[in-house]
Amino acid sequence: MRLTRRASLALLAAPGLAQAQAAWPAHPIRIVIAWPAGGSTDGLLRALQAPLQAALGQTVVLENRAGASGSIGAAAVAQAAPDGYTLLSDASTQAVNPALLRGLAFDYASAFAPISLVALAPLLLVVRADSPARDVAGLLALLRAQPGGGTYSSSGIGAAAHLASAMLLRQAGVTATHVPYRGSPQQTQAVLAGEVVFTCGTVPAMAGLVADGRLRAIATTAGARLPGFPNVPTVAEQGFPGFAITEWLAMLAPAGTPAPILDQVAAAVAAALRDPAVQQRLPALGMLPAAEVGPAALSRFLGEQRVAMAALIKAENIRLE
8 A cells, every 4th residue: 555745744743742641741731711810710720720730740830811801811821822722711791791891812622622620609688687578489470569570789781690680580579789899808798788679699798797687698598508508599499490500610721722632631620629628618709510521511511501691691682891
């Protein structure tokens, strides 16, 4: 059998390519965190850093590149070489930003290769402790009785807290006015001060105030009850089957990163999530480990989330002000 010149060159190059892939990682790996230092997303990556280094056999450097709803950090990784040495830690804005932001220099759907879903950050739906609403039905009745439908707060337009509330109201056929704030403390204070009727927030932001009797948790927006709040039913249990919306954390790479590298990082993420120190840290951050890890699972999840969030944002005419 005679080989063409191109085939001969390919055979000669193949061992070199295989050796190059087998050598990965040969130097430190940078993970860009698209969110500020000190938050839950940053906290989880700090907890994962040591076990990821142990699993990958290489130094893992964390770099916070926050701003513009996570799109600044995402843009930095979208433009990076697809060699496995620059990765992205991002949140649910991966599904929200394509429908909410305009004029981006990259396309979220094509700029990244999925590695793995890492964790979910469920939300608690809360009202002030003296509110007559003791469950979702009571809250909806309270909103219907108020002129204009009442108000609710969030940590910002397009945040998970905003979208979870908007989805519930839409499914219930109830109208309420969204009041966005610049962060979780402000959105929570609005409920405590009686400026708004309810809000949805992460467990770390709400748990202490619920324990102190200042807020009442009437539901979780997750698909199942939370370990720390076994007596708080889900929204789905209270008349909205299938309702589930949370904040979440995922790991991605620039598009074109070789599949063996993606699989290797996904395996390292799975190993890190099994680390006892990480398992102890997750509840304090209000997070649950991803039930299914790996590129295929994240690809399916992202596809579903992007369709659902785009439909909700369009239906509710949500825009950045």
